[in-house]
Amino acid sequence: MTQFNLISPINICNAWWLIHPPTVMASCGLVQASRCLHTSSQSLAPVPPLPEKPGKVRHGLIPEEFFQLLYPKTGVTGPYMLGTGLAIYMLSKEIYIINSSTLVALTVGSFFIYGVKKFGPSIAEFADKLNEEKVAKVQEVKDLAVAGLAQAIDREKKEQWRVEGRSLLFDAKRNNVAALLETNHRERLHMVTNEVKKRLDYQIALQNLHRQMEQEHMVNWVEKSVISSITPQQEKESIAKCITDLKALARNTQAKATA
Amino acid sequence: MAARRVALKAIDWVAFAERVPPNQRGMFNALKTRSDAIAAKLASLPEAPAAIDWSYYRSAVARIGMVDEFEKKFKALQIPAPVDTQTSTIDAQEAEATKSALVYTEACKARIAQYEKELDKLKNMIPFDEMTIEDLNDTFPETKLDKVKYPYWPHKPIADL
Numbered sequence: 001m002t003q004f005n006l007i008s009p010i011n012i013c014n015a016w017w018l019i020h021p022p023t024v025m026a027s028c029g030l031v032q033a034s035r036c037l038h039t040s041s042q043s044l045a046p047v048p049p050l051p052e053k054p055g056k057v058r059h060g061l062i063p064e065e066f067f068q069l070l071y072p073k074t075g076v077t078g079p080y081m082l083g084t085g086l087a088i089y090m091l092s093k094e095i096y097i098i099n100s101s102t103l104v105a106l107t108v109g110s111f112f113i114y115g116v117k118k119f120g121p122s123i124a125e126f127a128d129k130l131n132e133e134k135v136a137k138v139q140e141v142k143d144l145a146v147a148g149l150a151q152a153i154d155r156e157k158k159e160q161w162r163v164e165g166r167s168l169l170f171d172a173k174r175n176n177v178a179a180l181l182e183t184n185h186r187e188r189l190h191m192v193t194n195e196v197k198k199r200l201d202y203q204i205a206l207q208n209l210h211r212q213m214e215q216e217h218m219v220n221w222v223e224k225s226v227i228s229s230i231t232p233q234q235e236k237e238s239i240a241k242c243i244t245d246l247k248a249l250a251r252n253t254q255a256k257a258t259a
Numbered sequence: 260m261a262a263r264r265v266a267l268k269a270i271d272w273v274a275f276a277e278r279v280p281p282n283q284r285g286m287f288n289a290l291k292t293r294s295d296a297i298a299a300k301l302a303s304l305p306e307a308p309a310a311i312d313w314s315y316y317r318s319a320v321a322r323i324g325m326v327d328e329f330e331k332k333f334k335a336l337q338i339p340a341p342v343d344t345q346t347s348t349i350d351a352q353e354a355e356a357t358k359s360a361l362v363y364t365e366a367c368k369a370r371i372a373q374y375e376k377e378l379d380k381l382k383n384m385i386p387f388d389e390m391t392i393e394d395l396n397d398t399f400p401e402t403k404l405d406k407v408k409y410p411y412w413p414h415k416p417i418a419d420l
Contacts, residue, residue: 049388049389135387135388138387139387142381142384142387145377145381146378146381146382149374149377149378149381150378152370152374153371153374153375153378156367156370156371156374157371159280159363159367160364160367160368161278162278162279162280163360163363163364164278165274165275165277165278166353166356166357166360167353168270168271168274168275168278169275169290169356170349170350170352170353170356171268171270172270172275172290172294173349173352174268174346174349175267175268175270175294176293176294176297177343177345177346177349178267178343179267179297179298179300179301180297181340181341181343182301183297183300183301183304184341185338185340185341186301186304186305186306186308187304188338189307189308189338190304190308192308192333192336192338193308193309193311194308196311196329196333197311199329200311200316200320200326200329203320203321203322203325204316204319204320207319207320207321
């Protein structure tokens, strides 16, 4: 984007100064001097930026350098006296003739100056704002780009750090394999022991069972033989004896209860 | 029986978890649950089986010689250690991973260098206030208007304005 400054409309004198460098001034002693072309045989690179503000002018027409030029010889009032003298000379000698155009010039000039003085600053502000917006937009793009790049660099570094941890995965895998092998081995040991124990316990249980069965059988057989040996006569006698015993017991308990 | 092998390396699961990228978190969780299950199973088994009380069995079992025979055979029994078939595969995987990691790291470094170059270019460019259109086209080549393809103003398709 090119530099766009709303400068005062009448600035021909500034252009004049650019073309005819002041020889009276030392090196680059303009009142407003940031862009001195052709003051020395050296060429400036990179070319310095355009000035922000235009050259100073007095009364919107005459550059300040003119007053500075005349100051040493004629002081502060010199240029004014010169101007007045010139004007009076031109009027009196009729080099400049007053006619209807003069009135037109004065009227238009006054309106023009009034317009510039009243609306100039606001228009300048508006134009500057347009420029600012353009710059801000591009600046935003640049800022986003910078931030994005910084973020991308961080991401890449993080990924590199991540990659460094790959040994952990393989350690975990190897651990798993070792643990599985170990588990398998232990299971086998346990299984062997358990099986042997089971067999021995089985033998013992078998023995116990045999003994138990023999005992039971013997008891049953003894009981059977005893019961079969009891004759009917013996049975009757034992029942009668039981009844008398019971009666005696009942009498005893009755006596105990009443006593 | 066989000798004890304590070849387990302590793994820092927290550090491991930090290094896992978000898109592989599922795989990591699966691995972790599997590992935990295996480790739990290992811990639940006692290291050596309970010893058999031979003297008790010798007195209890009626059949003479049976217990002695069992004892002899039991003591002579050797359970072979399980064969490790996977560790070599894992080592091969690790070597391959190292290689690919190296390649990836190189690519990463190249990308970082490129980004840094761009960053430097952006940081050192002349401020926008002091640029001309030529300077802008030099710094951001995408702003250059193709005056050959679109010879008439605005030198770009109307839709792009």
